[in-house]
Amino acid sequence: MAGAARISTLSGRGIPLRGEDIDTDRIIPARYLRAITFEGIDAHLFEDDRAAAAGGGRPHPIDDPRFAGGSILVVNRNFGCGSSREHAPQAIHRRGIHAIVGESFSDIFFGNAAVIGLPCVSAPKAGIEQLMAAIEATPGTAVRVDLEQLRCDWDGGHLSLQIPAAVRDAFLTGAWDTTGMLLDRYDEVRGVAARLPYVAGFR
Amino acid sequence: MGQTLLQKVWDRHAVRVLPTGQTQLFVGLHLVHEVTSPQAFDTLRARGWTVQFPERTFATVDHIVPTIGRRRPFLDVMAEDMIAALERNCRDFGVPLWNLGDARQGIVHVIGPELGLTQPGLTIACGDSHTSTHGAFGAIAFGIGTSQVRDVLATQCLAIEPLKVRRIAVRGRLPAGVYAKDVILSIIRRLGVRGGVGYAYEYAGDTVERMSMDERMTVCNMSIEGGARVGYVNPDDTTFRYLAGRPLAPAGEAFDRATAWWRSLASDPDAGYDDEVELQAEDLTPVVTWGTNPGQAVGVGERVPAPDDVPDGERRGVADALDYMGLKPGTAISGTRIDVAFIGSCTNARLSDLREAARVVKGRRVAGHVKALVVPGSAGVRAAAEREGLDEIFRTAGFDWREAGCSMCLGMNPDKLEGRQVCASSSNRNFKGRQGSPTGRTLLMSPAMVAAAAVSGEVVDVRELIG
Ligand code: SF4
Numbered sequence: 001m002a003g004a005a006r007i008s009t010l011s012g013r014g015i016p017l018r019g020e021d022i023d024t025d026r027i028i029p030a031r032y033l034r035a036i037t038f039e040g041i042d043a044h045l046f047e048d049d050r051a052a053a054a055g056g057g058r059p060h061p062i063d064d065p066r067f068a069g070g071s072i073l074v075v076n077r078n079f080g081c082g083s084s085r086e087h088a089p090q091a092i093h094r095r096g097i098h099a100i101v102g103e104s105f106s107d108i109f110f111g112n113a114a115v116i117g118l119p120c121v122s123a124p125k126a127g128i129e130q131l132m133a134a135i136e137a138t139p140g141t142a143v144r145v146d147l148e149q150l151r152c153d154w155d156g157g158h159l160s161l162q163i164p165a166a167v168r169d170a171f172l173t174g175a176w177d178t179t180g181m182l183l184d185r186y187d188e189v190r191g192v193a194a195r196l197p198y199v200a201g202f203r
Numbered sequence: 204m205g206q207t208l209l210q211k212v213w214d215r216h217a218v219r220v221l222p223t224g225q226t227q228l229f230v231g232l233h234l235v236h237e238v239t240s241p242q243a244f245d246t247l248r249a250r251g252w253t254v255q256f257p258e259r260t261f262a263t264v265d266h267i268v269p270t271i272g273r274r275r276p277f278l279d280v281m282a283e284d285m286i287a288a289l290e291r292n293c294r295d296f297g298v299p300l301w302n303l304g305d306a307r308q309g310i311v312h313v314i315g316p317e318l319g320l321t322q323p324g325l326t327i328a329c330g331d332s333h334t335s336t337h338g339a340f341g342a343i344a345f346g347i348g349t350s351q352v353r354d355v356l357a358t359q360c361l362a363i364e365p366l367k368v369r370r371i372a373v374r375g376r377l378p379a380g381v382y383a384k385d386v387i388l389s390i391i392r393r394l395g396v397r398g399g400v401g402y403a404y405e406y407a408g409d410t411v412e413r414m415s416m417d418e419r420m421t422v423c424n425m426s427i428e429g430g431a432r433v434g435y436v437n438p439d440d441t442t443f444r445y446l447a448g449r450p451l452a453p454a455g456e457a458f459d460r461a462t463a464w465w466r467s468l469a470s471d472p473d474a475g476y477d478d479e480v481e482l483q484a485e486d487l488t489p490v491v492t493w494g495t496n497p498g499q500a501v502g503v504g505e506r507v508p509a510p511d512d513v514p515d516g517e518r519r520g521v522a523d524a525l526d527y528m529g530l531k532p533g534t535a536i537s538g539t540r541i542d543v544a545f546i547g548s549c550t551n552a553r554l555s556d557l558r559e560a561a562r563v564v565k566g567r568r569v570a571g572h573v574k575a576l577v578v579p580g581s582a583g584v585r586a587a588a589e590r591e592g593l594d595e596i597f598r599t600a601g602f603d604w605r606e607a608g609c610s611m612c613l614g615m616n617p618d619k620l621e622g623r624q625v626c627a628s629s630s631n632r633n634f635k636g637r638q639g640s641p642t643g644r645t646l647l648m649s650p651a652m653v654a655a656a657a658v659s660g661e662v663v664d665v666r667e668l669i670g
Contacts, residue, residue, distance in 0.1 A: 004208070009400075018521060021396060021496055021520070023496070023634050025632070025634040025635070025636055025637050026635060026636070028613050028632065028638070029636050029641065030613045030614060030636075030637070031237050031614070031615065031639070033237075033266075033615060034239035034267060034281040034282065034285060034615060035281060035285075036284055036285055036288045037241070037242060037245070038240070038242055042208065048635065048636050048641040051641070052641075066322065067339075076396065076402070077216060078396070078397045078430070081397070081430065082332070082395060082632065082634060083331075083332050084239070084331055084332035084346040084348055085239070085348070086236075086239070086242075086330075086331065086348035086349035086350060087349075090349075091349075097411070104397070104400070106400065107400055107401065107430075107432045108332060108346055108347070108348065108427075108432060110350075111347075111351070111363075112348030112349075112350065115348070115350035115351065115354075116350055152453075158424050164224075164364060165224055166221075166223040166224030166225045166364060167223070169222070169223050169224060170223040170225075171412075173222070173223075174225055175221075176223060178351075178354050178362045179246075179250075179252070179353060179354050179357050179358060181221055181222070181223070181227075181362065182221075182227055182354055182357075182358035182360045182361075182362060183252075183357065183358050185219070188218050188219055188359075189225060189227075189229060189255075189358070189359065189360060192215075192216065192217075192218050192229045193229060193256075193359075195215075196215060196216070196229070196231065197460070197461070197464050198322065198324070198325065198453075198461070198464075199231070199259075200229060201457060202453045202458075202460045202461045202464070203455040203457060
């Protein structure tokens with residue numbers, strides 16, 4: 001098994017990021033996919049949205065001093081849709097976000113985030129709204145995401161969380177770094193390959 | 204009860220259930236490009252891993268490459284570094300690379316099929332969300348992120364959760380001037396950009412059965428825009444005829460054995476589905492997107508919505524999108540002035556797409572204020588189009604005729620929108636900033652509709668031009 005760290009409870013200040021269908025082009029614009037490492041990519045997180053928000057006189061939640069130092073991102077529906085770029089969760093993670101709580105996530109984003117150790121957990125719309133409202137009313141509110149209990153707690157409220165059991169177990173056991181796990185018992189892989197007629201060119 | 208193609212292919216590639224409950228799935232074909240692979244190769248190096256199946260791994264360059272002025276080193280230092288990294292990685296790890304100048308170079312989702320690598324019954328992975336394209340052949344093809352690229356390089360496997368299957372049946376004859384692009388845009392409009400999350404889309408019905416492979420690829424390509432990671436069409440004689448004689452497809456008796464296997468993988472008539480949807484082809488018209496996601500679309504004869512017309516939950520999204528696009532609520536989409544016309548991308552830059560666009564363009568001129576370009580999907584498509592004289596038709600009309608790559612689909616190379624330009628585009632994403640300018644605006648449509656917009660200077664119904 002891969003020796004990644006176990007991830008079970010994540011706490012920090014919350015950052016409410018409102019909006020549905022926030023796509024990965026917005027999370028990290030394509031022009032920042034041009035580097036051959038992820039280093040420094042966090043500087044460009046939400047860059048265009050942030051510029052537009054600043055231009056409109058209201059800081060983007062990422063820049064909002066009220067939420068400075070936040071590490072739990074709270075989002076709405078279908079977060080991370082669009083392009084498969086892992087740069088998106090990388091930029092979020094490297095920005096110091098340890099977990100994302102939201103109504104729902106795109107499949108690819110969810111998977112990309114999981115394999116870098118960034119849990120994305122879901123809760124119904126009404127609960128997310130409560131959490132966002134609580135953080136907005138009292139910026140600095142500490143939010144605690146507990147993968148063991150599948151609960152999210154803050155001062156004055158809590159939510160039940162959902163995450164596919166397999167992914168939750170991966171975080172809890174430290175098996176989210178998948179490569180090692182896939183290399184385990186590799187003879188079985190060779191066996192499957194040998195039974196597939198195309199691998200031998202249909203000979 | 205019978206099985207779907209998804210179940211059959213899944214079962215044949217499943218290695219085991221992992222301790223996490225996910226399935227370990229063997230990957231039959233791994234396609235690699237310059238943008239999502241460098242960090243993955245670096246991890247292999249750092250951990251001392253090799254590429255397990257270099258013979259099932261193929262690389263090309265498409266996303267960042269210039270479409271003119273390709274002399275090395277590129278003027279763009281970051282692009283040069285990225286290509287150089289891929290060259291080094293392919294050399295060090297024994298992966299074949301179809302580089303610039305190779306007749307096989309092109310957009311990864313165009314060349315896989317063209318070379319005969321993409322075959323029914325394969326599991327295919329590529330670090331790009333439009334990998335769903337390959338499902339047109341009855342393959343199960345996943346777009347993956349860089350960590351999974353690392354997994355597939357190092358293990359030829361994916362750790363993955365099972366998918367449900369939704370059968371989308373399209374029945375009847377498509378009217379003239381209505382294309383595969385309009386079919387998939389209509390499907391996404393109806394089911395929404397989130398409708399497919401957790402599903403594989405199986406496209407079926409006589410309309411799909413009559414489609415060419417190029418058309419099926421266009422449909423499967425945009426599955427991901429509807430939220431479905433995987434989209435596929437059951438393999439049939441059209442599929443086998445397309446593959447026969449392709450350089451990397453099986454040949455001779457092996458081809459016959461392959462055909463028998465491929466045929467056996469199609470969904471059984473009594474297969475069970477998690478959901479079923481039907482569309483009537485006769486009802487469809489050319490579609491144009493008006494907003495900032497591919498589901499925000501209308502028929503070319505319709506008006507863009509007004510925030511008041513839509514349910515409460517969508518109001519803000521619609522208002523935002525109209526505002527970004529600079530469109531007045533409730534105005535007709537046709538007549539929207541464009542600045543740029545882009546014919547390209549893995550959705551619609553195959554030979555048949557260029558033929559349809561050329562048919563519209565022939566004998567006409569690009570409107571004076573429009574910058575128009577055609578970027579063929581592959582070096583192979585480009586050469587074939589030139590043999591037919593399509594390049595001449597486009598050039599004479601005032602289009603730029605470029606070399607193959609992703610180009611203005613995502614604007615990672617020098618082909619970008621500027622400022623708030625409006626682009627009629629045959630690509631697949633109209634997200635804010637997608638085409639290289641943070642404030643640029645995209646109207647998605649079929650290549651024939653892009654051609655019609657290019658010569659008219661505004662969005663028009665292509666059916667009026669092809670009569
Ligand atoms: S053409 Fe566009 S969508 Fe297709 S692979 Fe290239 S960038 Fe991705």
